[in-house]
Amino acid sequence: MKIAYLTNGCFQGCQMLNAMVRSGFVPTLCVLQKRPGYNKDGLECQNSSICLTKLKIFIHGIVSLRFLSAFFERRHGTTDVELLELLKRHGIPMLTVSDHNGPATATALSQLEPDIIVLGGAGIIKRHIFSKPKIGTLNVHPGLLPEYRGQSVVPWAIWNGDELGATAHFVDGGLDTGPIVVKRKYEGTYSNTWDAKYKIERFAADVLVDALKVISAESGFSPIKQQMRFKKYMPMTHKQLLYLNLRLALRRIFSSQRRVASQK
Numbered sequence: 001m002k003i004a005y006l007t008n009g010c011f012q013g014c015q016m017l018n019a020m021v022r023s024g025f026v027p028t029l030c031v032l033q034k035r036p037g038y039n040k041d042g043l044e045c046q047n048s049s050i051c052l053t054k055l056k057i058f059i060h061g062i063v064s065l066r067f068l069s070a071f072f073e074r075r076h077g078t079t080d081v082e083l084l085e086l087l088k089r090h091g092i093p094m095l096t097v098s099d100h101n102g103p104a105t106a107t108a109l110s111q112l113e114p115d116i117i118v119l120g121g122a123g124i125i126k127r128h129i130f131s132k133p134k135i136g137t138l139n140v141h142p143g144l145l146p147e148y149r150g151q152s153v154v155p156w157a158i159w160n161g162d163e164l165g166a167t168a169h170f171v172d173g174g175l176d177t178g179p180i181v182v183k184r185k186y187e188g189t190y191s192n193t194w195d196a197k198y199k200i201e202r203f204a205a206d207v208l209v210d211a212l213k214v215i216s217a218e219s220g221f222s223p224i225k226q227q228m229r230f231k232k233y234m235p236m237t238h239k240q241l242l243y244l245n246l247r248l249a250l251r252r253i254f255s256s257q258r259r260v261a262s263q264k
Contacts, residue, residue, distance in 0.1 A: 001025070001115045001116060001212075001215075001216050002028045002112065002113070002114045002115045002116075003020075003025060003026075003027045003028055003114060003115065003116055003117075003118055003212075004027065004028060004029045004030075004031065004108075004109055004112055004114040004116075004117045004118070004132075004133070005017060005020070005027035005029070005030045005031070005092075005117075005118050005120060006030075006031045006033070006100050006105070006117060006118070006119050006120065006122040006125070007030065007031075007032060007033070007083075007119075007120035007121050007122055008032070008033045008100075008121050008122060008123065009032055009033075009083050009121075010120075010121035011121075011198075011201060012120060012121045012142075012201040012204065012205075013083070013120030013121035013122075014082060014083045014086070014120075015201060015202055015204070015205040016118070016120040016121075016140070016204070016205045016208050017030070017083065017086060017087075017120060018086060018205070019205035019206060019208060019209050020118070020205075020208065020209065020212070021086070021090050021092075023209045023212070023213075025209065025212045025216075026090055026092065027092055027118070028092075028093075028112060028114065029092070029093050029094075029095060029108065029112055029114070030087055030092050030093070030094045030095070031094075031095045031097060031100060031105055031108065032083075032094055032095070032096050032097070033096075033097055033098070033099065033100045033122065033123075034096055034097070034098055095108050100122050100123065100125060100129065101125065101126045101128075101129055105129060106128060106129060106132070109129065109132040109133075110132065113134070114132065114133045114134070115133055115134050115135050116133050116134075116135045116136060116137070116138055116212075116215065117129075117130065117132065117133045117136075117137040117138065118137075118138050118208065118212075119137065119138065119139045119140075119171070124175075125137065125171060127173060130171040130172075135215060136170040136171070137170060137171040138168060138169070138170060138171070138181065138208070138211060138212075138215075139168070139169060139170075139171050139176075139178070140166055140167070140168045140169075140204045140205075140207055140208045140211070141153070141166065141167045141168075141169060141176050141204075142154055142166055142197070142200045142201060142204055143157060143164075143165065143166070143167065143176075144157070144162075144163065144164075144165040144166075144167060144183060144185065145167040145169060145176055145180055145183065145226060146176075146177075146180075146226040146227050146228070146229075146230045147162070147230050148162075148230075148233060149175060149176040149177070149230065149231075149232045149233065150175060150176065150232040150233035150234060151233060151234060151235045152233060152234070152235045152236040153233055154193065154196050154197045154200055155193040155196070155197075155236050155240075155241060155244055156233045156236060158193060158196060158244060158248070159236075159240070159244055163185050163186070164185070164186040164190075164196060164200055165183065165184055165185040165186045165200075165203075166183075166184055166186070166200060166203055166204040166207040167180055167182070167183045167184075167207070168180070168181045168182040168183075168207050168208055168210070168211030169181060169223070169226075170223055175232060176232075177226055177228070178223075178226070179223030179224060179225050179226065180223055180224040180225075180226060181211040181214055181215065181221075181223050182207055182210045182211040182214060183207075184203070184206075184207050184210065186199070186200060186203050188203075191248070191252065192245045192248050192249070193241060193244060193245055193248070
């Protein structure tokens with residue numbers, strides 16, 4: 001099965017690529033979208049303007065609590081250098097582009113004629129790209145579809161007291177609305193929303209492998225069409241995130257106190 005892998009080098013993208021090659025699903029091509037402050041090889045640049053931009057983002061992050069998420073991902077995440085080393089180790093050709101929806105990506109995919117495109121933190125892909133492969137374009141959403149579409153689905157599921165999980169689905173013209181290939185519930189624990197997000201992104205890599213196994217093993221498999229009656233979630237505000245994590249912290253404290261009391 002000829003696979004084209006589209007990523008921007010984020011933590012989730014690194015996890016998915018690692019899981020794919022471990023399971024024998026080695027991409028024929030990796031298309032890496034450059035992020036601001038990265039050179040043509042996908043490596044992080046260091047210059048005065050970039051450092052100033054990072055300083056502004058950090059200051060804004062302190063005010064808005066975004067630095068907590070960034071810190072957690074950097075603490076547990078995989079760097080862009082490791083992604084490039086992974087590609088080199090397995091002999092995976094890489095194309096660096098400024099936009100996954102741009103002409104360079106479209107031309108490369110037309111020449112490659114992949115069976116499937118796998119998205120690993122690639123953002124929103126337009127129809128002229130996701131319609132290129134013979135089988136379809138596969139995305140792994142960090143939530144249980146169709147109940148949790150949209151953004152911030154991990155903290156919203158925690159907020160609502162629902163189960164966490166990940167869903168592998170084909171991409172169509174909507175937002176997280178494509179046919180479902182594999183859906184799995186996460187059975188593990190987490191301490192806060194950032195910990196939950198990190199663990200779900202790792203879990204999503206395993207769900208991706210499960211989906212690729214289904215697609216490659218069953219030529220006549222039928223993905224499940226989603227119901228459209230469920231709502232789409234919008235990003236959670238920083239105040240809501242703060243409240244939710246305080247609530248989780250208090251729950252851990254009370255649970256610990258109950259365990260100590262029961263042992264006396």
